[in-house]
Amino acid sequence: MTGGLTGQRLAAWRAYIESSQRLLTLLGDELRDRCGLSLADYHVMLLLSEAPQRRLRMGELANRLVFSPSRLTYQVATMERRDLVRRESCPQDRRGSHAVLTDHGLASLRAAAPGHLAAVQHHFLDHLDDTDITQLEQVFTALDTRLSPTDNATPAGKRT
Structure with missing residues (x-):
């Protein structure tokens, strides 16, 4: 069942998987309870906020998030309904589109960031x-x- 992993290597792998899942679940639950945002929402908005003109091509955003194109399409659609992001066609390539952080999305990110970063500090970095x-x-x-x-x-x- 361990595929040849034994001893310290198996212990390291299990510790990584189990602790990272616990940490991400805890951070996600706290973010959702405080701000109504998922970790995916937050990460999308963070990447867009750092991009020129608060926009990225959908393919580039999917790569940076490590999302499949269909998962990103679904994620952006749910965020569009809440006016956090919008999609715009690419003027240079009519087949492509950009995800763009809206003013409301930027305000939501700015409101969520202090609490989320405090939670990261408390649950992860302080230890x-x-x-x-x-x-x-x-x-x-x-x-x-x-x-x-x-x-x-x-x-x-x-x-x-």
């Missing part, structure tokens, strides 16, 4: 020392680099 943070950043940046498509490789630390 790590500087050495732990450095090691995590190095491990996950290296992993992200190996797993990212070569034409879209962006260090994980540059995204969130």
Whole structure:
């Protein structure tokens, strides 16, 4: 059942999977309770807020979120209904479209950010020392680099 993983390697894998799922669930529940936003909503709005003119091509946004195109289409549609984002056709390529952060979406992100970042600090960062943070950043940046498509490789630390 462990596929050849034993000892410390199996323990490390299990600790990563179980703790990351607990952390993401806790952060997502708190964000939803406080602001009515999902972690996916927050991440979409964060990436769009950092983009020029608060817009990204749907394909690029899907790649950065590690979403399938259909999952992103669904996510953006739910956010459009709440006026957090809108879709606009690309003037250079009529087949493509942009996701654009609305003024309401930017205001929602700004309202949610302090509480969400405080929760990240409390549930995650407060329990790590500087050495732990450095090691995590190095491990996950290296992993992200190996797993990212070569034409879209962006260090994980540059995204969130």
